[in-house]
Amino acid sequence: MAILDVLGPVMVGPSSSHTLGALRIARFAYKFSGGIPEKVKFTLHGSFAETHKGHGTDKALLAGILGMRADDERIKDAYKIADKLGVEYEFAQDDLGDVHPNTVLIETWKGGKSYNVMGSSIGGGEIRIVRIRDVECDIDWEYNTLVLVMKDKPGAMAGILKRITKNIANLYMRRVNAAENRAIGIIEIDENLPKEDLKRVGECDYVYELFYIPRD
Template identity: 55%
Template sequence: MSMLDVVGPVMVGPSSSHTLGALKIARFAYKLFGEKPEKVEYYLHGSFAKTYLGHGTDRALIAGILGLREYDYEIKNAYNLAKKQNLKYSFIESDLGDVHPNTVLIRMFKDKKINEIQGASVGGGAIKITKINGVDCDLSGDYNTLIIVNKDIKGALENILKIIHVNVANLYLKRTNIIEGKSLTILELDEKPINLNELEKLECVIKYFYVGSDKDEI
């Protein structure tokens, strides 16, 4: 048993599930997007939809998309921060299907750039990222994560793994567009690759996103 199990996570409350977990999901989305979006849509499911105002889920989701950490006291001023930074946002109660009750789908926009993730707060501040741009996955957010849009051609994964050259903890693959010949490759990594820019030289790689683990920033 760790000290975290005894005293709980360091956070601005009130709830590890509805506040901390929500912020971590939104922060993952922020890091995936690579910058602050101009507009965000939050689709709230189940318990999140019913209690998000009372538990501060709304503030946590805004704070996370602005890049704040769970111990930042500015979380309570999230609405003011969003106004100052011209962030447009909306909260939409939605039925996301047979998913965890504390689930949110976050859709981010800037110019023509659109990304979305779906995640659940599963208790004690732990999260599960269950979809990235419509592709099913099961990410904890505890690993460095590399998301690659690549051509669906023979040898693509082999060439990608040769470039990143670090241990892969988990791997998810899916063909996303058979007509255009595109796939999405999601890798959870034990450490950050030192040569990510080399991916741009691969003929099979269309674009990629890197989400570093918050543990590496402590």
Template identity: 35%
Template sequence: MKYRSVFEIIGPVMIGPSSSHTAGAARIGLVARQLFLSQPDHVTFRLYGSFAKTYQGHGTDVALLGGILGFDTSDQRLTNAFTEAEDADLTYEFIEENEVSRHPNTVKIEMKKADKEMSLVGISIGGGKVEITELNGFELGLSGNHPAILVVHHDRYGAIASVASVLAEKKINIGHMEVSRKEEGKEALMVIEVDQNVYESTLEEISKLEHITQVTKVHE
């Protein structure tokens, strides 16, 4: 069952006009901002399917940009995202792609700041709900609707168990977990959705574990 309550069907409190094209887009942008850990200097939005065809009329462009600026779906500043971006010295571009994607509401976000770069692919699946399907080439299934921990690590025996052990010690329940790797024995990515927010001290403890190279969290 996709929706657990009538409130999920209605979607989040949001600036309109569309839960899929506006609220979902803003949430994808916000997750991208959280994963990047700071505001980028430049962002490229590659739009696919209906996002590419209707992004201006449905406010998808404003919503995506507002999310990158750190605005939530109900933030009144979303409607002034272009002005806010200019004030924040954030440059951006929207590119309409003709390539067929696996979902009609798809965007690839590419962010840059000095020598730091990150890319992710997000889809808006309706009712303001989203899924992040790719991060820096790693395939994943991050909903963005629950607190989550992303752990980049060396693909070694015991790495996953050590992270799970820390979470169990802190009494943090894992709702969903998956691991993606590009090549056996190389770099891998853990995506762990949890039932409650995770303190920075816990993230720091995880980051000190053997084989762990980077730890990031996504807020609900």
């Protein structure tokens, strides 16, 4: 832990795990969906499901999906703002399996596409994104994150990596559909990825979809 993490952060209360962490997971989903979605469904697990109202976890999640930052005092008015923007939202409770007690599954719909992100708030405002588009991962969002839906063919990942000019911290890849030859790649990068790199990766014919989620 760095000294600045001990002395801060500036945030809206009441709980770093139930409010700040929840907001950060939803903010990740907001960036992943490419902006405010038309519809969102939050499925809360464990302690999130039990105590979300008294901690404002629901408001924090909704505020995060609307793109608000952790110190935004409009977080407590998130329901009103979502209604005003015409965002359809739903909260559900379910057992999400063998995951951290503070876990939420966020499903979003935007422009005819659907997305899903599952994240855990592990304490002190720190988060782990544990699933993106049904692919398991372990992302703390301390890095800039690139998510790729790509064709599963020899040399595809090598071709992508060649186009990234910045230092790569972590790399995940998994085949998700063998019949359709689809794989998902997740790349965590130290520095901000230049627009040209993103463009060049996007131009590869074996890259179907590309999401860039810069850290906060």
